[in-house]
Amino acid sequence: MTKQIAEIINKHDNFLVVTHVNPDGDAIGSLLGMYAALREMGKTAVPVLGSKFPALFEFLPGKNDVLIGLDSLNFNPSYIISLDVAAENRICPQVDSLRKSATLVNIDHHPTNPGYGDINYIEPYANSTTQLVYEILYKAGHPLSLDVGKCLYTGLITDTGCFKFAGVTSKTFELAAKLLEPGVDNYEITRHLFEEFALSRLVLERLMLERIEILLEGKLVLSHLDLEDFEEIGADLSEGENLVNRLRETRGVEVGGLITKLSDNLCKASLRSKGLIDVSAIASELGGGGHRRAAGIKASMSPQKLRITLLELIGTAISLSQK
Ligand SMILES: [Mn+2]
Structure with a gap:
C-alpha cells in the first residue's frame, strides 16, 4: 500500500x-x-x-x-x-x-x-x-x-x-x-x-484534580470539566487534551477518564487504560474510537448520563477481566 x-x-x-x-x-x-x-x-x-x-x-x-x-x-x-x-x-x-x-x-x-x-x-x-x-x-x-x-x-x-x-x-x-x-x-x-504549557493548563489541571472521583475500588478515576471552566480560565479546549493521562498514573488505577461538557446535551470523554481494559471497545460502544490504552468519545448526552454509562461499561469490563 x-x-x-x-x-x-x-x-x-x-x-x-x-x-x-x-x-x-x-x-x-x-x-x-x-x-x-x-x-x-x-x-x-x-x-x-x-x-x-x-x-x-x-x-x-x-x-x-x-x-x-x-x-x-x-x-x-x-x-x-x-x-x-x-x-x-x-x-x-x-x-x-x-x-x-x-x-x-x-x-x-x-x-x-x-x-x-x-x-x-x-x-x-x-x-x-x-x-x-x-x-x-x-x-x-x-x-x-x-x-x-x-x-x-x-x-x-x-x-x-x-x-x-x-x-x-x-x-x-x-x-x-x-x-x-x-x-x-x-x-x-x-x-x-x-514544558511550555500555558498557565491556564496548570489551572485546568488543578480543577480536574479537585473533582476526581475514585470509583470501582480505586480501579477507575473519573473527573470532569465544563466548557465554562475553559472559558473562565481562558484556556483552549486543546489544552485539556492530555490532562487525563494524570488520572491513570496512580497504583491500582486501571482506567482514568475525563468528561468534558460541551453543552447541556453534548460532551466528550477521554479514556486512558493501563492495558487490562480495552478503552477503544468502550469508546466504540458510544460512537467513539481509538486504541486499547487511549480512546475518545463525543456523545450527545449529558455529562451525568455519560458518567453513569462509562461507570457501567468500565465496571463490566473490569469484572469480566477478573474472571
Ligand atoms: Mn495518532
Whole structure:
C-alpha cells in the first residue's frame, strides 16, 4: 500500500491534506509533515483543519499555511489525504462536499478505523501516523528534510508518550534516529510539547484534580470539566487534551477518564487504560474510537448520563477481566 500511495504523490498533483478535529501532536505532525514534503516535491497542497490551530504546535513549520475550514479554498483537489483520522466524521465536515470529485486516501494507525477512504492504508502496529507518512515518503524516494523531520518526530514523541507507552520497540528507536538525522533537536521538540504549557493548563489541571472521583475500588478515576471552566480560565479546549493521562498514573488505577461538557446535551470523554481494559471497545460502544490504552468519545448526552454509562461499561469490563 505504501507503494501505491507513494506513486500517487509522485505522479499526481493538487492535494488537500486533512486530519481530525481537536488535533494532537500526531495529527498536526502528520498534517504539516505531509504538507511540507508535498511542497518540497513542487506540488500544490493545502493543509486544512476543522477548527483553530492549537497553540501548543505553533513551533512547527507550515502552521501559517493551514486553512481553517474550506471557505477560502481556491483550487480543486484531486486527492484528499486524511491522516490519523479514526472515523470519517472527525474530519473537517466541509471536506465531505469534495468527496465526489476527489479521491480520499485514508492513512491511519487506529485499529478502529473502518476504512472509509477510496484508498486505505491502516496499520494498527505503527506507533504513530507520522511513521506511516515517513514510510510513504521513503517509498516515494523523497529525502527527509529538517522541516519534515521536525513534524514527523513530533507525532512519534506524542503518540509514544516520549517512548514511555506500550508498543515501543527497537524499531521505534530506529525510526526516531532516522527522523532526527536531518538535524532535528530532540529537546527543542520535547520542551515545546511538555514544558511550555500555558498557565491556564496548570489551572485546568488543578480543577480536574479537585473533582476526581475514585470509583470501582480505586480501579477507575473519573473527573470532569465544563466548557465554562475553559472559558473562565481562558484556556483552549486543546489544552485539556492530555490532562487525563494524570488520572491513570496512580497504583491500582486501571482506567482514568475525563468528561468534558460541551453543552447541556453534548460532551466528550477521554479514556486512558493501563492495558487490562480495552478503552477503544468502550469508546466504540458510544460512537467513539481509538486504541486499547487511549480512546475518545463525543456523545450527545449529558455529562451525568455519560458518567453513569462509562461507570457501567468500565465496571463490566473490569469484572469480566477478573474472571
Ligand atoms: Mn495518532
